[in-house]
Amino acid sequence: MIFGAHMPTRGGVPSALREGRRIGCGVVQLFAKNNLQWTGQPYSLEVIADFAQESAAGAFTAVFAHAGFLINLGAPGGPNRQKSIDSLIHELQLAESLSLPFIVLHPGSHLGKGETRGLRAIAEGLDMVIASTPDSSVRIALENTAGQGSSLGGQLIHLAELFEQVKTPERLGLCLDTAHFFEAGHPVHTPEGWNKIMDETDRTIGLENVLAFHLNDSKTPFGSKVDRHAGIGEGQLGLEAFRHMVNDPRFEHTPGCLETPKSADLHEDMENMARLRSLLR
Numbered sequence: 001m002i003f004g005a006h007m008p009t010r011g012g013v014p015s016a017l018r019e020g021r022r023i024g025c026g027v028v029q030l031f032a033k034n035n036l037q038w039t040g041q042p043y044s045l046e047v048i049a050d051f052a053q054e055s056a057a058g059a060f061t062a063v064f065a066h067a068g069f070l071i072n073l074g075a076p077g078g079p080n081r082q083k084s085i086d087s088l089i090h091e092l093q094l095a096e097s098l099s100l101p102f103i104v105l106h107p108g109s110h111l112g113k114g115e116t117r118g119l120r121a122i123a124e125g126l127d128m129v130i131a132s133t134p135d136s137s138v139r140i141a142l143e144n145t146a147g148q149g150s151s152l153g154g155q156l157i158h159l160a161e162l163f164e165q166v167k168t169p170e171r172l173g174l175c176l177d178t179a180h181f182f183e184a185g186h187p188v189h190t191p192e193g194w195n196k197i198m199d200e201t202d203r204t205i206g207l208e209n210v211l212a213f214h215l216n217d218s219k220t221p222f223g224s225k226v227d228r229h230a231g232i233g234e235g236q237l238g239l240e241a242f243r244h245m246v247n248d249p250r251f252e253h254t255p256g257c258l259e260t261p262k263s264a265d266l267h268e269d270m271e272n273m274a275r276l277r278s279l280l281r
Contacts, residue, residue: 001213001246001256002026002061003276005269012047013098017054017063023270027062027212027255032094032103035068038087043097051098062255064141064212065095065103073125074108074118074152081125084108088129088140095138102139102211104175107153107162118152123165130171141173141211146183146227154184154225156197160204173209174201177259178245179216179230182237185223189241198250212255215242215276231260232272243279 004027007016013030020028033040043051055063071088075081088105095103108125110118126140142162147154163169178188187193201207217235219228233239246256256276262268 001215001251001254001276003215003256003258003273004028004060004062005258005260005262005266005273006030006066012050013043014047014050014054017051017058017060019266020060021054021058023266024273025058025269026060027064027257028058028060029064029066029104029212029257029259031068032065032091032098032100033068035066036070037068038070038083039090040094043094048097061253062212063098063100064255065091065098065100067091067103067105069106071105072108072111073122074110074113076111076113076121081121085125085128088125089132092129092133092136092138092140096133096136100138102141102173104141104143104212106145106151107142107158109150110152111150115152115158118150119158119161119165122152123162126162126166126172127168130166130168136171139171139173139211141175143175143214144177144180144184146180147185147225148183148227154180156200156204163205163209173211174205175212175214176201176210177214177216178237178242179214179218179235180227182218182222183220183224183227185225187222188245189222189237191244194244194248198248207250210251210254212257213245213251214259215245215256216259229260231268232258232275239275239279242276246276246279247281
C-alpha cells in the first residue's frame with residue numbers, strides 16, 4: 001500500500017497538500033468543505049490553481065476527499081434527506097473542480113426504518129446524485145462501517161446490495177476501513193480473517209472497485225459495533241495485525257490512509273506511517 005493520512009484544511013484546501021508533503025504522505029485525504037456544514041463556497045480559480053500546483057509538487061499517488069458527516073442518504077423523506085442529496089451533489093462538484101478521482105461516503109443510517117428500506121433509500125439517493133452529475137468523473141467510494149446503531153455498511157452484503165441496486169454502479173467504488181471491519185465483527189486482525197473478507201469483497205463487488213483503505217486501529221474491542229479510532233498498534237487490533245494487510249500484493253499500489261487521532265503538529269501521523277512502513281517486506 002501507499003501510505004498517507006487525512007490532512008486538515010486550515011488555511012484552505014491547498015494547505016492540506018502542503019502539510020501532507022511536509023510529513024511525507026504518499027496519499028492525502030481531505031474534506032472538500034467544512035464537514036459539519038451542508039454546503040460551502042465554490043473554489044476560486046486562484047485556489048484551484050494553487051491546489052493543482054501543490055498536488056504536482058507533492059507527487060502524491062492519490063488525493064481524494066471524504067464527504068461531510070451530515071449527509072445521510074438512508075434518511076426517510078423530509079428536509080434532511082433533500083439536504084443530504086444536495087450536499088453530496090455539491091461535494092462532487094467541488095471534488096470535480098479539484099480534479100479529485102473519488103470522494104469517500106458513509107452509506108447512511110436507516111433511523112429505525114429497517115435495513116431493506118434504508119438500503120433502498122440510499123440507492124435511490126445515489127441514483128439522484130449521479131443523475132444530477134452526469135458528466136462528472138468523480139466516483140463515490142462507499143465506506144464500510146462499524147455497524148453502530150442504525151448505520152448501514154457494517155456487513156459487506158449491504159455494500160454489495162447498493163452496487164446491485166444503483167443504476168450506474170460504475171460511478172461507485174469502495175473505501176475499506178480496518179477498524180470498522182474489526183468493530184463490526186470481521187476478524188481482519190488475523191491473516192485468515194483478512195483473506196476471507198477480501199475474497200468475499202472480490203466475489204460480491206470486485207477488488208478492482210477498492211479505491212482506498214482507511215488504516216485505523218480500534219479503541220473498542222472486537223465486535224463492539226462502536227466506532228472509535230486509535231493510533232496504529234495502540235488499539236485492540238495491535239501492530240502485528242497490520243502486517244498482512246499492508247503486504248497484501250493485491251493492494252501494492254492502493255492508497256492506505258490514516259484517520260487516527262492527531263495533534264496540531266501532526267507528529268502522530270508521521271509516527272503511524274513509520275510504524276506501517278516498518279511492516280513492509
